[in-house]
Amino acid sequence: MSSEINKEEEKELLLLSESFPLDEKNERKKMKPVAEVHTLLKGVTIDKEKIFYKAIGLDDYEEVKKLHKEWFPVPYNEEFYENIFKKNNGQYDTVGAYYPLDMGEGKIKNVLLGLIIIQWRYVNKYFFDIVGKEVSEEINRSIDYEEEISFLFTKYPAYFCLYVMTLGVIDECRKMNIGTKLLKSVLNYGINTPYCLGVYLNVIENNFSGIKFYEKNGMTKTKHLKDFYEIDGKKYNSESFVMIYSREQKNKARSYRFSQMKWYRKLYKILILKPFYFLVKIFLMIFLCRWFSKKVKAD
Numbered sequence: 017m018s019s020e021i022n023k024e025e026e027k028e029l030l031l032l033s034e035s036f037p038l039d040e041k042n043e044r045k046k047m048k049p050v051a052e053v054h055t056l057l058k059g060v061t062i063d064k065e066k067i068f069y070k071a072i073g074l075d076d077y078e079e080v081k082k083l084h085k086e087w088f089p090v091p092y093n094e095e096f097y098e099n100i101f102k103k104n105n106g107q108y109d110t111v112g113a114y115y116p117l118d119m120g121e122g123k124i125k126n127v128l129l130g131l132i133i134i135q136w137r138y139v140n141k142y143f144f145d146i147v148g149k150e151v152s153e154e155i156n157r158s159i160d161y162e163e164e165i166s167f168l169f170t171k172y173p174a175y176f177c178l179y180v181m182t183l184g185v186i187d188e189c190r191k192m193n194i195g196t197k198l199l200k201s202v203l204n205y206g207i208n209t210p211y212c213l214g215v216y217l218n219v220i221e222n223n224f225s226g227i228k229f230y231e232k233n234g235m236t237k238t239k240h241l242k243d244f245y246e247i248d249g250k251k252y253n254s255e256s257f258v259m260i261y262s263r264e265q266k267n268k269a270r271s272y273r274f275s276q277m278k279w280y281r282k283l284y285k286i287l288i289l290k291p292f293y294f295l296v297k298i299f300l301m302i303f304l305c306r307w308f309s310k311k312v313k314a315d
């Protein structure tokens with residue numbers, strides 16, 4: 017009897033993440049919990065209303081590492097975590113889903129239920145290789161050429177995308193919409209950031225719940241990449257998902273940003289920037305017309 021109870025307890029302690037590949041028997045490796053949150057949440061009924069979202073703090077460094085061990089088969093090295101926590105010149109960003117746990121004696125501990133880590137990446141050849149050429153049309157439709165002109169005067173590449181590096185929710189809190197909220201916060205962040213064209217990511221091909229999750233959240237499956245992941249010396253294929261913001265979404269965000277600007281920035285935009293872009297456009301058109309007519313005459 018007691019061994020039966022032990023077995024039952026052991027069963028409860030096993031976690032499952034579909035990020036782990038299927039083995040020869042079409043089964044997935046189950047993990048014993050290593051993160052602190054599982055012990056802290058024992059016997060706690062989660063009140064969804066109390067969950068809140070914020071950037072992950074240094075206090076959670078070790079917990080984030082443990083959660084990644086539970087969720088992902090890829091061994092992330094120390095440099096990965098250091099980069100994320102240092103944010104590395106703003107290249108990385110995080111959002112965590114937290115639950116305020118009453119520890120007694122008036123003490124509250126905010127425990128991590130899920131998190132998303134993103135990286136800013138240039139829209140370049142590598143990006144198109146990953147997401148596939150078919151998104152280029154969508155990208156063309158979302159580009160604001162006025163913004164593009166402004167890049168002629170800077171040394172930086174014109175457009176960025178957000179790459180979702182990792183996303184996970186603890187087993188106890190899955191299917192509670194936490195993953196969706198984390199992803200949506202990133203999608204909204206991208207829309208509201210100038211020059212961000214969209215969001216993309218990769219999922220191991222047999223991560224059925226992950227794939228369903230991204231589809232449900234409006235992302236488009238674009239490219240199947242062969243041997244994208246290497247796990248324990250074996251190669252696995254990946255599916256790429258992408259969401260490119262439409263021109264309308266970006267325009268809406270732009271007018272929102274404009275409405276939030278201080279009055280002197282609004283004046284600067286209306287009186288200086290807009291006329292400047294207009295003159296640049298006229299100048300380019302005249303230049304092109306003259307070049308074309310010269311070419312026709314020469315022919």
Ligand SMILES: CC(C)(COP(=O)(O)OP(=O)(O)OC[C@H]1O[C@@H](n2cnc3c(N)ncnc32)[C@H](O)[C@@H]1OP(=O)(O)O)[C@@H](O)C(=O)NCCC(=O)NCCS
Pocket residue numbers: 032033034035087181182183184185186189190191192193194195196197218219223224225226228229230232
């Ligand atoms: C994928 C993951 C982040 C989803 O988080 P979640 O908080 O459980 O997701 P949500 O509750 O927001 O689910 C939204 C939708 O995704 C789909 N979905 C989520 N989990 C699913 C599952 N196990 N099976 C099928 N569909 C699923 C459903 O369509 C769901 O909508 P519904 O509840 O109306 O049916 C979570 O399962 C997880 O952490 N998995 C392990 C790590 C991982 O695989 N990460 C993704 C790859 S980076």
